[in-house]
Each structure stands twice: as C-alpha cells, then as structure tokens.
Amino acid sequence: MSDIYKDWRHEALVRAENIGVYEYKVNGQYMEYWSFYGQGEGWYFVRYDLEAGKEVFRGANIPWDDKAGIPAFLRTEDGATLYNYMEG
Numbered sequence: 001m002s003d004i005y006k007d008w009r010h011e012a013l014v015r016a017e018n019i020g021v022y023e024y025k026v027n028g029q030y031m032e033y034w035s036f037y038g039q040g041e042g043w044y045f046v047r048y049d050l051e052a053g054k055e056v057f058r059g060a061n062i063p064w065d066d067k068a069g070i071p072a073f074l075r076t077e078d079g080a081t082l083y084n085y086m087e088g
Contacts (some may be wrong), residue, residue, distance in 0.1 A: 011050040020087045030056075034074060034083040039064040043074065043083060 012031040016024055024033035031048040045060040062071060074082045 006051075008050055015048065015050065021084050023082050023084050035085065035087050036083050037086050039066075043071070 012026045029051045042063040047057040
C-alpha cells in the first residue's frame, strides 16, 4: 500500500498500545505526546515519525515546579491530565 493511503491514526494506535501511551495526538505522519517523569525530571515532549519508525524529537522539558503544579495546557477543563506517566 502506498504511504499516501496509510492511516496514520491506526499506526499511532498500534504504537501507543505497544509502548503504553494513552494520551497522544496524530499530526500527519507524526505521533506527539507529553510524558511526566516525576518531580525530578518534569515533563518531556516526544515526536515519533510513524513512517520512519523512529523517535525524531524528545525535549522541550518543563521542570516540576511545586508552586505552579501541572501546566494548564496539560489539563482538561475538568482537571483530567493530558500526559502519560513515565511512558515512551
């Protein structure tokens, strides 16, 4: 099957199930997500290229801040989290 017809959402779902990630977004051929690695490391953003089959970025670290807590963009309106715990 040509890559033009690939279902990147399905490819991301398969990858997510394999590595234990439950919060992610699909942006074209990229799977993108945030994971929290504890108060010592904070959050990391990961971009995985589904076509190439490899991680192409891990960074944009947001350190833990006792006063600030969880960044607003990583929470839903009702307070649920939009990140994974030590996964990926």
